[in-house]
């Protein structure tokens with residue numbers, strides 16, 4: 001088996017005194033699309049933030065492409081080719097779409113990132129809107145831009161936090177096509193999702209979190225059989 005793109009073992013994380021993650025285990029193989037499901041407050045965002053060293057204290061093991069990163073500061077972890085798209089998107093209102101796109105530095109030592117032309121070919125509406133100010137972009141355009149921006153950096157492991165949240169169904173469909181395209185290009189994707197209908201057809205495997213722990217994990221082939229459990233855990 002290949003070296004996992006991401007291998008988390010017995011991860012604990014804290015915000016100040018508050019112990020949020022209680023021994024998370026998760027393995028993501030290169031090229032997989034994995035979805036992290038859970039109710040609000042389960043610890044999904046914290047798991048992503050902990051991978052990047054953005055929580056308070058953290059303990060355990062987080063290997064990225066086989067390299068232990070638990071002792072590293074955030075800027076060094078990012079250099080191992082992780083692209084993080086946070087829940088709040090972080091589009092700068094005063095910059096144009098293209099300036100936002102060009103903002104994150106290209107990672108040295110990571111793989112070849114997508115060129116601006118390739119990104120515009122993949123997201124034609126961003127090409128049309130390249131000179132529009134960040135604030136003038138629709139929620140969907142901002143979300144596309146937030147993902148497109150990390151593709152330029154050369155990151156091959158993408159951590160996407162609730163990208164479908166609050167967006168119209170037609171935009172959610174476009175995001176689903178985008179995930180398919182990224183899988184086709186060999187990206188590894190970890191998606192946090194509340195929108196089960198969006199995540200279900202996209203993911204190769206699923207993890208379910210509750211109270212800072214993984215309580216279920218299964219592959220796409222088991223999804224049907226797991227529906228009663230998911231109904232109980234997530235209300236889907």
Ligand SMILES: Nc1ncnc2c1ncn2[C@@H]1O[C@H](COP(=O)(O)OP(=O)(O)O)[C@@H](O)[C@H]1O
Nearest residue numbers: 015018020038039040041042043044045046047
């Ligand atoms: N910055 C923070 N400081 C303190 N507690 C936090 C902070 N962010 C999240 N938490 C707490 O950590 C727990 C997990 O939150 P989070 O990871 O955001 O859950 P999810 O993304 O699954 O909704 C919640 O109990 C939440 O209140």
Ligand SMILES: [Mg+2]
Nearest residue numbers: 044045046087
């Ligand atoms: Mg969250």
